[in-house]
Amino acid sequence: MSPDSQGVTRLLQQWRGGDSTAFDALLPLIYNELRRLAGRCLYSERPGHTLRATALVHEAYLRLVDADINWQDRAHFYAIAARVMRRILVEYARAHTRHKRGCGQIHVPLDDAVVVGPEAAAIVTDLDDALQRLAVIDPRRSDIVQLLFFGGLTYEETAAALNISSATVHRELKLAKAWLLREVEPRAS
């Protein structure tokens, strides 16, 4: 456990207690940890090996938070990590698609295709836009996707973070996915 772990735990509790500045204080800690871990993963990466957000968030958690933290704080940590990841990635993707938009079509493959480069950035920004719209009509489904896709959480962890059952996560995700796919996929109509 790192010497910061007490601090992170306290900040998590303060944030849960409504202290919004605690989030600002948590951001750099979580961000730096995520980035450091990601950097290490990339360094020792084998071709074809994918960066697993799940592993990153878990490891960041183990390093940053007290082991005996209660499950609510644990869920909150994951929720923040997912939010941080989403924002980091979306900001980056936006900066990298801004000048590319409008100058030629971006072809997005479907289903489980591997997407790289400008296409990946375009999909991420579209996904973010769509999630924001989804949050207006159905905040919980938007949260589920954020935790799963950007936080890399498992269904069980997502369920715990949102205080719902795994079955509900599975069920709600179906409509969320269908809705998002229709919003971001290129071939519809």
Added chain:
Amino acid sequence: MLRRRDSTRLASHERWRRIEELFHAALEQEPQAARGFLQQACGDDKELLREVQSLLDSSKHSLGFARSAVVNVARQQMASLPSPGKRMGEYILQKKLGEGGMGAVYLAMRADGEGQQQVAIKLMQPWVRLSPRMLRRFNTERKILANLKHPNIARLLDAGMADDDSPYLVMEYVDGIPIDDYCCRSRLLTKDRLRLFLIVCTAVEDAHKNLIVHRDIKPANILVTAKGVPKLLDFGIARLVDPIVKEQTVTRLSQRMMTLEYASPEQVYGGKITAAADVYALGVLLYELLAGRHPFQLKGKSPLEIGQIICEKQAEAPSGRIDTVAGRSPADAVRTLHGDLDHIVLTAMRKRPSRRYSSVAALSRDVTAYLNEEPLETRTYTGAQRVRQFVRRRKVAVIAALLVILALMGLVVGMAIHRKRARLGASVTHPAFSTSAADVEGIRLYLFG
């Protein structure tokens, strides 16, 4: 082209609940029966039917490509930290000098090769952009630095925007070492440490004149160049003090960002912040420069405990805590610090801001008075201390006076002996011992003019 739906077309809350219900119900039907089921359930609402049908069609595909996109953007992003050779505006990054919570500082050179001037470029950590508060702080630092032009403050040369829209600052590059290391390595004498400290004070004073409180004065933020010039750096958490409000409360955020070891009590407990916070930090700095160690033992303590110590524990006088490895004879050092220097340090470090030096200038005046061997403005001396002070200040005059007194006493004693002898036997008077009244008068005139 990617297609987006107009958000205004989004179903209202009730409609969304209806869609949800039909969607899940249709999924439970046999595929062949689903369409019939929906047509029946939607009745005349063709729009609803189309909506649910399109969602059902979508659900046959996987969103795996989106997950893949997220993962790959993560890979690109994490690998995108600027590395040496990257161009930032007119500059090319050479190497990373350091990395802090908020940003990283790089050594850089002008890309056009004009002037061999090296600069330091301060980049924001990407996460800072995620927080509007932090972004504001970075912009505040830029504004603050733009107002400061002092030979002992690292200057802002330029500011710009990187290609990913993150702002950066181009600063004067200070090739130096922290002031405490400098004093140690150069084995500076106490008086030279004080002179160096006074130069630092002029920089802080200049900031205060511009209504800027640094709030993070510590050895790591004061680098001394090879030529012995100290430069104050990092106004990262500095803030403009509103001249009308005069005092401002520390935000909890900046409270978390500052270095606790040099924080004043009011910074710890979230009180009003004025220039007095910098006076306190200068006191801690002076303590370290003189005693060779921090006023409090904080190693291994939790932030909460450190906060308590800073707010409640009176610091022991520096003369009582001299670090013997500082390369000086401890006895000498104790004698040097005891008295005036202890007083200066402890006055600057008082818990209550109003009881500290009223300004950095007042602190400087006392340090200068000490160097000139004059009485301190802020200290009341006892009779004995006054005598010591007087003696120290006018060493030559006092020694001369003492010599004269000794000479006179010798003379008086000599004359007394002589008279006694003369009385004992006038007959044996030796011409060499005969002293007339005129002779005495002559000696008196010689001595006292």
